[in-house]
Amino acid sequence: MRYRKLGLTELNVSLLGFGASPLGDVFFRTNPEEGTQAVHHAIDEGVNLFDVSPYYGLTLAEERLGSALVGKRDSVILATKCGRYGDHIFDFSPRGVTSGLEGSLRRLRTDYVDLLQVHDIEFGDTEQVINETLPALRQLQKQGKARYIGITGYSLKTLLRVAAELPVDAMLSYCRYNLLVTDMDVALVPFARQHEIGLINASPLHMGMLTENGAPEWHPAEPAVHAASRRVEAICKAKGVSLPELAIRFCLAHPYVSSTLVGMATQRQVDENLRALNAVDDDELIAEIQAVIVPDQNAVWPSGREEN
Template structure:
């Protein structure tokens, strides 16, 4: 496993990291024991950065992850969770709620501290509140040793610039913006590097679009995006390749991204993903798949308040 330093945090994180949202059964009903085995498989194979949120499965993912982490030395993994999002339409970035939320997460996760606390999907909130109230509240928790570093997450890229031009944060988590079908994150990278911000890329499989199973029913992409990605997956199958392999290798090939979060609750997927990292990327197949995806390249869906 290769490791990189997450911006100015000094945290050493595996380039392939573990997204725990599937532990909350967000893609399919997950057996708890299988979920726990998946976390252990990830740690055994050198994956040391784990991301979760109280929102995933409405606290279920944090609870299952907490059980999985029981008995594992706290220094063996870098743990990220979030505040501010608690349901599909339930957001609260107030100082009181995020402070209580961190305490609740510490209890569910069974840990004395969180390495990275992130404001979750801030485009649904008031960005000035995030700057002036949420982040200062998290800084107070940082002084108490309950959290080590502070980050922000979301879909629109301009939210990151807005916040970083007004206050200091340690990392950004962007999703579905650096994958076979969308590479818009690259335009933001020079700005992030100038600020020495940790760069976390999530959903390299575009939340299931770039898999043989396809997108889950709740996926917000348009029918055109879904169908075009399904055509790309079928083309890869005809060539005897799983599109998830190509998608993962493509995302991991960018050295400016510190870590790439892949979600799964299946230990076999973790093993496959780690093995695929070692194999060379098929440049010819990549070019063919990019051609299929060209009509929808960089298309995205709306997320959050219109002003954000």
């Protein structure tokens, strides 16, 4: 495993991180024993960043991850979130995020997290996030309940706006840097680099789309993007290349991103995805793929409040 410092923090995170949302049955029903095995196997293979949220499976993912981490808390860098508690349930108030973290700590069976992130900030009032939520997170940091704090979201514009107003230790975005979309590289990376803010890239499989099973029904992308991903799949199949491996490899090669978070729920997926670390870059194949996804490349969907 290779590791990279997360911005200016002391967290040395694995290049491949474990996204725990599938443990909350967000994509499909999973087997909890298999999920536990996946977590243990990932730790044995050197994965140390585990990312979760009370939103995933409405606390189920945190419950299951917490149970899998019993006796292993010190082997991992644990990241969770606050502020989002359901599809349409948000509470970015200081009281809300403080009690939110208490619940997370209980479920994760620990008394601190390494990274506490405000979840999907584009759904909140940006002024509140800047003036109330992040100061509340700094308080929690002072109390030793969170080592570092960050923000997450789909809207790069909102992440930028908040981070430009108030320093944060880390930022996370999803579905903005992978085989289908790369706009994070121009819209967020230069700012993160300049201010040495840790950057986490989530959803290298475009939330399941870049796999043989395809995306879940709730996936927000337009049908044309689904069709483009099937064209990518066909190219990989014809060349005998594993689509998830190639997709993850593409993200792992990013020079600034500290960790790429892949959602996993079985040991088999952990093994398959770890292979991407040792895969060889194939620029010709990537160029061929990028040629077939134009004009559907960099297609994004609306997220959060209109003004964000």
